[in-house]
Amino acid sequence: MLVDTDAAAVAESAGQPAPNSSADTDSGVVIETRNLSKIYRDFWGRKKVHALKSLDIEVRRGEIFGLLGPNGSGKSTTIKLILGLLFPTSGRVLVFDKDATETSKNERIGYLPEESYLYKFLTAEETLDFYGRLFNMSGAQRKKRVDELIKLVGLQGAKHRQLREYSKGMTRRVGLAQALINDPDLILLDEPTTGLDPIGTREMKDLILALRDQGKTVLLCSHQLADVQDVCDRVAILHQGELKELGRVSDLLKVQDITEVHARGLSEAAKTEIADVIKRHGGTVESIDNPTTTMEDLFLNIVRESENRPGARRVTSESDVTEEAGQ
Numbered sequence: 264m265l266v267d268t269d270a271a272a273v274a275e276s277a278g279q280p281a282p283n284s285s286a287d288t289d290s291g292v293v294i295e296t297r298n299l300s301k302i303y304r305d306f307w308g309r310k311k312v313h314a315l316k317s318l319d320i321e322v323r324r325g326e327i328f329g330l331l332g333p334n335g336s337g338k339s340t341t342i343k344l345i346l347g348l349l350f351p352t353s354g355r356v357l358v359f360d361k362d363a364t365e366t367s368k369n370e371r372i373g374y375l376p377e378e379s380y381l382y383k384f385l386t387a388e389e390t391l392d393f394y395g396r397l398f399n400m401s402g403a404q405r406k407k408r409v410d411e412l413i414k415l416v417g418l419q420g421a422k423h424r425q426l427r428e429y430s431k432g433m434t435r436r437v438g439l440a441q442a443l444i445n446d447p448d449l450i451l452l453d454e455p456t457t458g459l460d461p462i463g464t465r466e467m468k469d470l471i472l473a474l475r476d477q478g479k480t481v482l483l484c485s486h487q488l489a490d491v492q493d494v495c496d497r498v499a500i501l502h503q504g505e506l507k508e509l510g511r512v513s514d515l516l517k518v519q520d521i522t523e524v525h526a527r528g529l530s531e532a533a534k535t536e537i538a539d540v541i542k543r544h545g546g547t548v549e550s551i552d553n554p555t556t557t558m559e560d561l562f563l564n565i566v567r568e569s570e571n572r573p574g575a576r577r578v579t580s581e582s583d584v585t586e587e588a589g590q
């Protein structure tokens with residue numbers, strides 16, 4: 264998958280004006296919910312579910328914002344309110360300083376829903392061409408944009424196959440390409456990494472980060488907390504329709520009373536000395552150990568290595584690790 268960082272060129276081919284920060288709100292706030300509540304009612308108008316309760320959040324231009332919460336906590340309801348697909352019971356949603364119910368603002372929004380609504384009998388190329396038509400793009404603009412997006416999501420080899428033959432991961436990629444067809448300033452992604460293998464997940468995350476580098480604003484919902492931690496600048500955590508936490512990921516995850524020091528090339532004697540210094544200053548040594556990598560990095564390194572050097576790979580046995588640790 265290639266990540267295209269030339270936002271102006273992409274915008275031009277999408278038939279949109281090049282991204283221009285001055286076109287956004289002066290405050291830099293792209294989405295604002297004010298005291299937002301949603302009550303679903305049944306056919307008789309009786310109150311059924313209080314899905315969202317007085318939600319106040321701001322999503323700022325150029326950030327990746329994560330909306331988290333267990334099933335039924337109100338994430339999809341929030342996205343639908345942002346898109347203007349639902350009306351609030353009380354409170355407001357402003358998007359680009361306009362009321363979310365003003366549908367004209369949706370021209371600047373790309374949306375990847377949790378479930379794919381793509382036509383199974385169209386190819387990837389035909390699908391993207393179809394969505395380009397909905398945005399009134401000319402034939403030449405559509406051709407250029409479709410080629411770019413297919414390359415961007417890494418589907419060049421499968422662009423002539425019908426979507427019914429696609430794997431879950433490939434369908435997710437077409438979904439993302441479709442969400443980007445109009446070169447949107449704001450991208451809403453509902454479970455973007457669902458169904459993707461670790462390589463596809465890494466590529467999706469790199470793509471989301473590249474969108475931010477282009478100055479786009481991304482709001483994503485996900486239950487994949489490791490992915491959220493990797494890409495999001497700020498998160499809001501909902502529970503039963505209420506905002507329970509809001510802040511920068513780096514701040515929220517910081518463990519305040521533990522000090523971390525990373526050093527390379529220390530001898531055993533030096534480590535003992537450091538432990539002594541910590542004790543002398545009244546601290547407690549929790550651990551002096553080698554840091555671990557992530558399962559994602561381990562997996563990706565092994566797959567890349569085996570792509571570069573096909574054939575049998577010597578498996579690191581548990582006894583090797585024990586030996587190295589001197590046990």
Ligand SMILES: Nc1ncnc2c1ncn2[C@@H]1O[C@H](COP(=O)(O)OP(=O)(O)OP(=O)(O)O)[C@@H](O)[C@H]1O
Pocket residue numbers: 303304311312313314332333334335336337338339340341
């Ligand atoms: N159309 C509807 N009519 C009635 N209740 C609804 C409707 N849509 C959602 N709800 C209820 O509103 C609450 C919030 O649902 P919502 O889909 O926003 O949650 P979510 O956080 O997106 O969940 P998930 O993680 O499962 O996608 C749930 O209790 C759900 O049952």
